[in-house]
Amino acid sequence: MTVLAPKYMERFRCIGSACEDTCCSGWRVTLDKKSHDALSAAMAESPETRAEFERNVRRLPVAQATEMTYATAERDGEGNCQFVRDDGLCSIQSRYGHELLSNTCSLYPRQIRVSSAAVELTAQVSCPEVARQLLLHEDSMDLVSLDDSVLERRLASEQVAEGDLYGHYVDEVRHTMIQFAQLRERPMRDRLFFMVFFAQKTASFFHRGVEQDPGPALSAVLDRMASPGVLDAIAAELRRVEVPLALTSTLVGEIGLVGQPVSPSFARLAQRVYATLDECRATASGGAVADDDRDRSQPPAAPSFDPEKLAALHQRRQQRLYAVAGARLDGYTERFVINYWVRRWYTASPDLLQHVRDLLIELAVAQLLLCSHPDVLAALERPEASGPDGNAALDEALDRAAVETFSRTSRCVEHSQLRPLVNERLAEMGLPAFASTTCLLAFASGATAASASPRSLQRAS
């Protein structure tokens, strides 16, 4: 059996106690029935371990329990699984071996999907080591074939059902979106807008539950987009759009940073970034909060930002950073975006527009955190940072901050209500899906122009 994987999976190794995060931080860890029963038997070895099992594992009510989701591991006050030791490692693994880990723990951060061509192995960016291998290597998304011994447990999380006309085009749609992401002569904001545009043009006939083969209509949209000059015209359309920046900053700032329960590692990062946004803070009446009035030991409470000030500050910081490190930032974004399309099949969403919006919500929050990350701001202040060759200290600070912001934002997205909350808020505002998705672009990427002349889209053979 062929296992296809991006190159970062070939390099990935769990770094265990050297890891800056804990896998299960902020998670509701589930146990499948087989793993539950095996652990229950192993922990019957003494009254102490039996009591520990009873304390730490909770069976789900019969009406909710399934073979795959049978019980959960209780969490401590920090949101960590109670089986985690002080050094961050898992005590089940250290005492009973890898075989007794539940499917969830055994697989994480890996994900297995079965496409028409192969078994695909990817990983979740919420693991910082995955984020490092993905974001910091130019070839990380090159595909490689791996031996099937890399699949310890063959648990495919997704595969296309026979006769599913929506899922049938997984390979074609991913190929298209990856091509958009790789139009490197164009600014990243345009590349992302091509995805939004394609999703909008196909939304009426390409969605979950579609009964007519959408193939010919998909091809027609792609042929049109591949015609000479069409991508230029679409990019020009984006420049004409008036983006309601204050709205975006409300969504990204209020919801992304403070308006929802998050994992402890994300909360710590948000708190550090939040401290660099003092000039944007607002009281309920809209006035600025005096610095002395703030209790820094407490998490920030909404309403916390003046949306217009936050939007303006983010734009200033983003432009400044892109001016000295645009190519580096675009590299992180490109690899993250390609991994998103490869790893998270659009069949998880009712249509492509929703799927693109989910991507942009995550990118917008990560960009806000990265452009206002205190270590990046400090590196930018050094005189060498604005020199023609940039400087190694800024590159290093950016790499570290990118790994932190992307991995923690992904963790927050995977285990909190970030996406549903933003989507809900957008729906309440009554904005059409296309407009609300487009307005996230301004936060999700910088708009630096690339140097080479624009390429057009090539159709897959």
Ligand code: SF4
């Ligand atoms: S988050 Fe990743 S690197 Fe860290 S302990 Fe978990 S699997 Fe290993």
